[in-house]
Amino acid sequence: MVQLYLDVPSTLDKAAKTFEALRECTYATKSLGSSGQTEIMTCDCGKTAGSDEVMCGDNSDCINRLTSIECIGDRCGCSGDCGNRRFQRHQHAQVDVFGAGPKGFGVRALADIKADGFIYEYTGEVVDQARFLRRKRQYEQQGITHFYFMMLQKDEFIDATLKGSIARFCNHSCSPNAYIDKWVVGPKLRMGLFAKRDIAAGEEITFDYNVDRYGAAAQPCYCYEANCTGWLGGKTQTNGLALPPLVADALGLTIEEEEEWQSQFPKNQKRKDLDAELAESLPVKPLDVQDVSRLMAALMQQKAEPWLSRKLVDRIFVSQDQSVHIEVMRMHGYEIFASLLTLHNAEEKLAEKVLQTLACWPQMTRNKISSSKIEGVVKGIAESAEDSGVQEQARELLDAWSALQMAYRIPRRERDASKDAASETETTASVPDSPKPTPVSRNTQARLPPGWEQKTSSNRTVYYINAKTQETSDRVPDQRELKRLREVQRELEAEKEREAARQALLREEREKQAEILDKIIADAVAAEVINVEAESTPPSSVPTPGEDTPHGSKKPVSLQKRYTILLAKYVPKIVWRYEPQLGRDRCKRHAHDIVRLLVEKELKRENLEVPDELTDERKKKVRHFVVPYMEKALAHYLKKGKRVADGKPSDLTAKRQKA
Ligand SMILES: [Zn+2]
Ligand SMILES: [Zn+2]
Ligand SMILES: [Zn+2]
Incomplete structure (x- = not known):
């Protein structure tokens, strides 16, 4: 039988004189009471336009609320009508202080409180372990018999002895109707009293003092229940x-x-x-x-x-x-x-x-x-x-x-524009990583969007179908959610198209670039071939190299171009030796390919310094690459030539053998 204290006079005024009221906790040092959360955690609740539901409420699927985190600031889609900011907004239940007989002051409900409803924040001075021990001794010396220490987290205590809220007057019970819970409110962890069950107006609000028994100081208990040990917390706890x-x-x-x-x-x-x-x-x-x-x-x-x-x-x-x-x-x-x-x-x-x-x-x-x-x-x-x-x-x-x-920026789901015109309209994180599991819905039928029906298949599993679009879903097709998913899908498809267009452009650009480089290499190789020819032929037959060849150019050029020029000075000299067997055109082509390969190698080394001339050592290395390459090319050519000549040694083979 629940006892109601409806007719007992209020002692709130008298009680208020015994302590200093704190709306929120104070902290002995800045780092105390930390929730450990440096990033703001946002929920993904959104408002259906025109609806006046409270978001992030009791029965909502709000991920913040479900994990004991309050929504903060305007990063959630719920800033205006959020039901999950009870600590921040001091949304306490209607309670009062009254004389609870031998227990001294007690707290009672002035109106009904629903199960899990927020009753009151437990405020006080947050202190560390050393201060806690010091204060305990100090209070004892001063003859203070009621301590109001609650453990907030490891080595941190809320001391409501001198300063706090009326939550400090809540008495212990072995069969309590309230419980202590801790919530993440931005950077701080805050403690409050919540209804363990529905509480009727007039009931005394009690909680189990032993919930934070680890590290809690022993303090006298005034509950006088049959199983009362006379002390609370600390070492006296026997069956914890x-x-x-x-x-x-x-x-x-x-x-x-x-x-x-x-x-x-x-x-x-x-x-x-x-x-x-x-x-x-x-x-x-x-x-x-x-x-x-x-x-x-x-x-x-x-x-x-x-x-x-x-x-x-x-x-x-x-x-x-x-x-x-x-x-x-x-x-x-x-x-x-x-x-x-x-x-x-x-x-x-x-x-x-x-x-x-x-x-x-x-x-x-x-x-x-x-x-x-x-x-x-x-x-x-x-x-x-x-x-x-x-x-x-x-x-x-x-x-x-x-x-x-990253999934690309897409518009946040529909918001009530008139109420929320100035707020952020885009978010980077609206694309779900994966489909949501079925939310626990207390009122499935009522939440089905228009056109959707619940059906049961032959194997008795429940599914949902839209008669108009013939869409089916094995989970409750919440309207908001469906709309959002469709939006996300549309946006992803559009993005795919945009990406394809970007890629095509990029490819074109790359091809153009490659063409230009090919021309530079070809020019450089040709110029070298001509130079080599010039060394061994009378000057009269030397054509003047074009003004626009890289050799004459003093313009700043890319790393790739500079390496090309450098290598094109040397590689053709080696390749040119194979001209008698392979012919001029083939040698030019091979020189071209080799230069390109070597430039690629150089670029992979990520050496930003391009020397003006190759050192002898580098030349040797290049030679060690070019000679086997050309030998292979020659062998390949001769083999092919043999096949073509049907076993008869060709002129070229003969030439090679002489050489
Ligand atoms: Zn929410
Ligand atoms: Zn919220
Ligand atoms: Zn007791």
């Missing part, structure tokens, strides 16, 4: 389980399973002493799609214990169901993994598990990889991990990612 509830829940462990695992090690063993073997023995179960958001929320908040994070990642890794991985990617997978790797950068076992998991994600575009900044983090591992296997894994992943392309 070893795993933080959030993590146990995210691992999908039942209390029995956790107890069984725990029974393997001595009762009083501290968690720090857990050896690797026991950590390994904690069972890991594959995930279901609907459990992904809880696991991702736990991953983001579980900062203290790398081995627990590893277990959570392992749960993703062992899941065979591809839709689980897709859902993890959607639930800020890259961002959360990037911050995990950054936070625990010395934990190579964790890194290994994260890399293994990343490697099995379907990757189609660079967008999420790029926006999450995970590439830089993985690069760091590839360069400095101690374990060469982990390094190798990181490198392989980077290789795979480097082959991916």
Whole structure:
């Protein structure tokens, strides 16, 4: 029987005099209370034009809300009507302080509160471990009997003893109707009270003080329940389980399973002493799609214990169901993994598990990889991990990612233009990496867009069909989603066409370039051939080289041209020796080909210095390339000549034999 305190007078004014009200936490040092999120995480909720629904709300499929992250700023498509900014907007439930008998002050609901509704932020002064211990001693010396310390995260505490919110007056219960939850609000992690079930107006709001039992200081308890130990938190806790509830829940462990695992090690063993073997023995179960958001929320908040994070990642890794991985990617997978790797950068076992998991994600575009900044983090591992296997894994992943392309900028889905005219209309990350898994919908029929019907096939699977277009879908064809996917598809097709046109242009350009180079080589080779001829023939027969040959040109030319000119000075001299056997035209052609090959080789070496003349050593190298090349060409030519001459030695063969 739930007791209601409707007629008890309010003691809010009296209570308010006992502490200083803080709308938001204060921080002893800047770095305290960090959420570890450096990048703003955006949801992909969008508004259907004309609708007045609240976005990112209770029943929405908002990936931020589902992973305990508040939407921030105007990067989401929801900035105006977002229901997921409750901490930022101080959207507290209607509550009041009253005299709760022996427990002192208590907090009661003034109106009904729905399950999971936000009740109040737990504010106070965020302090580190050293300050926490100092303050505890200090308060004891001052005769303060009520401490209001809550563990925010490892070695960080919210002290609401002197400053805070009325959430500090919430009492403990062994059968509470509220729970403490931590939310990522931009750079900070914030703590609040949420309804565990529907709460009626007049009910006292209570929560289990032991949720943050690890590191929590022992404090007197005034609940007087039958199972009360008289103290809360600290060492007095007798039947606690070893795993933080959030993590146990995210691992999908039942209390029995956790107890069984725990029974393997001595009762009083501290968690720090857990050896690797026991950590390994904690069972890991594959995930279901609907459990992904809880696991991702736990991953983001579980900062203290790398081995627990590893277990959570392992749960993703062992899941065979591809839709689980897709859902993890959607639930800020890259961002959360990037911050995990950054936070625990010395934990190579964790890194290994994260890399293994990343490697099995379907990757189609660079967008999420790029926006999450995970590439830089993985690069760091590839360069400095101690374990060469982990390094190798990181490198392989980077290789795979480097082959991916960004999806192009496309317009964000339709927005209410009148309300949102000035806001950003484009986004780089609107192309989904892969199809979304079926969202859990509480009201499937009502959400079907016009023209769509739900059907059941002969093997009893549900599918959806549009009678007009004959389109079918095996998932709920949410109108917004369909429209967006169609838009994305159209845009991708248009982009494909544009890309093809770009490629054609590029090809043309390259061909033109090649033609020009061919001409330069041909000219240069011809000029050299002529020079060589000039050395051995009377000057009268020397034609004047054209004014436009590269030799005479002093214009700045590309690396490729300069190498061509350099090599064209020397190569034909060697090739020319084969003129008696091969003839002038063939030699010119071979010289041309050889110069081109050698220039390509030079360019691959990426040497930016092109000498004016080849050194003797380089000349020798060139000779060692050209001579075998020409010998082969000659052998080939002679063989062909033989075939043509039907076994009879040709004139050319005879010439060669004489030479
Ligand atoms: Zn949202
Ligand atoms: Zn939102
Ligand atoms: Zn108690």
